[in-house]
Amino acid sequence: MTDATTPQPADAAPAASAPVLTVDGLTIGIGSRNNVTSIVKGISIALTPGRIQGLAGESGSGKTVTSLAMLGLLPSNAIVGGSIRLAHPDRGETELVGMSHRQLNEIRGRRIAMIFQDPSSSLHPQLTVGVQLTDHVTRHLKFSTRQAREHAIALLDRVRVPNPAEALGRYPHQFSGGQRQRIAIAIALACDPVVLLADEPTTALDVTVQAGILHLLRDLADERQLAVLLVTHDLGVMSSIADDIAVMRHGEIVESNDRQSIFTAPQHPYTRELLASLPGAAGFQEESE
Template sequence: GIDLALRPGAVQGLAGESGSGKSMTAMAVLGLLPAGGTASGSIRLGDEELIGMPSRRYRAVRGRRIGMVFQDPSASLHPQLTVGAQLTDVMRTHLGLSRAQARTRAAELLDRVRVPHPDAALKKFPHQFSGGQRQRVAIAIALACDPEVLLADEPTTALDVTVQAGMLHLLRDLAIERNLAVLLVTHDLGVMSAIAD
């Protein structure tokens, strides 16, 4: 059992040893538990109850109202699609933006997460970026539809220690500036004490 509340503009930390169920907790919120897994009780997003929500409506929540950043950006980004295609797809699907509108917004997002040369970056594939830059791209995708909630599952574990701090400060700044409710999952208590509210 787990009981927690996220607040807009705050970073809530979820710590625990490996295998304790942190990732399953995030997956339960997204309605993506593996086959055979069920979540019971209540998961509320504003006034809406997510448990038992029909899958069609859940698809409008996932990626739109709840963004997710996974541990390993080389596994969560599609290797054969450009960063621009991956960023604009989600906005065209959920927000109904035109190709041109989505492109403009995609470049703004990359700039905000401090990926250098956003226009050129849109045309590149994930493997053409460093690990840290890839994770910034993944954060941009998670934020593309201006979600209310951002679930970050060990977002810095796959990165060099030198770029971890920058990534965590970025998440914190984004939480405040976008009034995002962030769940930061980690097994690193140092990270947690530095960043979480």
């Protein structure tokens, strides 16, 4: 969905840097080894600091499963092949495929964080916002209670939740949908991750609220040099903030390019089909040209 209120990326892209997360030949199947349904079929993608990588495709294309694989959150009967490598400035690359749950728990939230489509399902309804925000930093960063509270207030203020100190004592149901998503983003950022996975983060929100969340994601990627994977079925959302876009269909990436090239010179018929379904897509293309 496109709208005049949605943010537009800067004209000049930042200088390229080394990927912080590299997916190479990823395959995902569900079932037993003798009866496997192939979901993802050998895709490759790289996430770079300060850039938003879009992953677009219709429901069932494999895009959400791909993002879940990056955090090791697939069901127990998932069979994963290929490579997912997380870069570390001091220790080189770490292979995530095949890593134990205990090892992954040290990475989840600390190095890679995720926000989901529905904040109501990702926020615990019986815990205050303050408890949910401070739990991560006391466990991963070893903050004191006072440090964790100050950090939580600063995070809520950054994502523009009104009256952040007061908000710590409230429960998720006491906030609007857009504010709950901002809180979910604050929780994701609590331990200063290098990668942020955003799975359909604006689908459940109205257009005006969507625009605010998209502005926030763009700003955070720029300010914190976050490598962001934005998963969505809506190419209109991609047009507003993504630097690069990969189009996924039936478990494969059929086209991958920078945002401008995808919107003005799409190469694959499926990409052209997705663009043709967007309201005002022709006008966008003429204006870009």
